[in-house]
Amino acid sequence: xxxxxxxxxxxxxxxxxxxxxxxxxxxxxxxxxxxxxxxxxxxxxxxxxxxxxxxxxxxxxxxxxxxxxxxxxxxxxxxxxxxxxxxxxxxxxxxxxxxxxxxxxxxxxxxxxxxxxxxxxxxxxxxxxxxxxxxxxxxx
Amino acid sequence: xxxxxxxxxxxxxxxxxxxxxxxxxxxxxxxxxxxxxxxxxxxxxxxxxxxxxxxxxxxxxxxxxxxxxxxxxxxxxxxxxxxxxxxxxxxxxxxxxxxxxxxxxxxxxxxxxxxxxxxxxxxxxxxxxxxxxxxxxxxxxxxxxxxxxxxxxxxxxxxxxxxxx
Numbered sequence: 001x002x003x004x005x006x007x008x009x010x011x012x013x014x015x016x017x018x019x020x021x022x023x024x025x026x027x028x029x030x031x032x033x034x035x036x037x038x039x040x041x042x043x044x045x046x047x048x049x050x051x052x053x054x055x056x057x058x059x060x061x062x063x064x065x066x067x068x069x070x071x072x073x074x075x076x077x078x079x080x081x082x083x084x085x086x087x088x089x090x091x092x093x094x095x096x097x098x099x100x101x102x103x104x105x106x107x108x109x110x111x112x113x114x115x116x117x118x119x120x121x122x123x124x125x126x127x128x129x130x131x132x133x134x135x136x137x138x139x140x
Numbered sequence: 141x142x143x144x145x146x147x148x149x150x151x152x153x154x155x156x157x158x159x160x161x162x163x164x165x166x167x168x169x170x171x172x173x174x175x176x177x178x179x180x181x182x183x184x185x186x187x188x189x190x191x192x193x194x195x196x197x198x199x200x201x202x203x204x205x206x207x208x209x210x211x212x213x214x215x216x217x218x219x220x221x222x223x224x225x226x227x228x229x230x231x232x233x234x235x236x237x238x239x240x241x242x243x244x245x246x247x248x249x250x251x252x253x254x255x256x257x258x259x260x261x262x263x264x265x266x267x268x269x270x271x272x273x274x275x276x277x278x279x280x281x282x283x284x285x286x287x288x289x290x291x292x293x294x295x296x297x298x299x300x301x302x303x304x305x
Contacts, residue, residue, distance in 0.1 A: 023237060025237050025239075025240050027239065027240045028295070030295065030296050032240045047283065047287065051283065056279070056282070056299075056304050057282060057283065057286045057297075057299060058299045058300060058302070058304075060296055060297060060298045060299065060300065061296075062290075063290045063293070063294060063295075063296065063297065064287075064290050065290050065291050065293055067291065093250055093253075093254060094253060094254045094257045095250070095253070116291055117251060117254060117255075117288075117291065117292070118254075132254065134255075134284070134287075134288055
């Protein structure tokens with residue numbers, strides 16, 4: 001229970017922020033926080049609190065798997081890479097061949113969220129494939 | 141002589157009136173409350189109200205058996221004519237949480253490869269669900285990478301071999 005005390009501010013915030021399907025479990029000296037955030041801002045808020053408690057994320061005692069809920073109505077996503085183009089691949093994995101590219105800042109069509117990591121997308125040039133979800137931001 | 145008779149009369153009248161009224165509601169209430177309180181761990185916030193010999197019980201019982209026991213105990217108290225039970229039953233305790241599911245090493249390794257691709261300064265290895273990250277990385281990128289790695293459901297992310305620039 002010691003970890004739950006250490007990260008109480010974080011788990012309290014997760015509860016208060018309305019994380020759905022929230023699960024807080026301590027197992028083998030690691031605190032697992034799972035759930036779905038109503039928005040990217042809420043996820044960022046939780047990570048900022050986590051960062052406050054463990055500034056360099058080096059304690060290795062938390063695994064926070066909080067995804068952002070993307071409404072079923074969302075059909076457009078923006079490419080939010082640092083600056084480069086985003087690879088679109090044949091399958092969900094970096095070992096898959098590249099079938100197209102989307103430019104930084106480009107708005108493309110979201111077909112489905114195949115996994116939390118890889119989303120199936122289509123560009124305006126009709127290039128269809130999987131892109132890494134970390135670089136995609138849903139358009140409201 | 142007259143005085144003795146008078147006293148006797150008073151004594152009889154008071155006895156009769158005492159019997160006809162039975163114990164006072166307040167006394168019954170105290171007795172019932174004491175009996176309920178004597179059953180710890182069973183009832184939370186038990187209250188007893190007695191009016192004209194009718195005892196109304198309320199509070200939260202842990203189960204049906206506890207409720208029946210309390211009602212029986214209250215009925216046994218002298219002066220209680222009937223018992224109205226407003227006890228609620230406590231919700232059963234929630235089931236224990238399911239154990240955390242850790243991603244198997246093969247899919248986890250694939251996910252780690254994908255996640256670290258854009259961070260050329262770091263190397264990550266997977267062993268029995270534990271992702272060990274070594275190398276050099278900026279603070280901001282490490283936060284991004286940690287988010288991505290945590291999303292793969294590893295057992296643990298060990299960054300102790302990292303140099304944060």
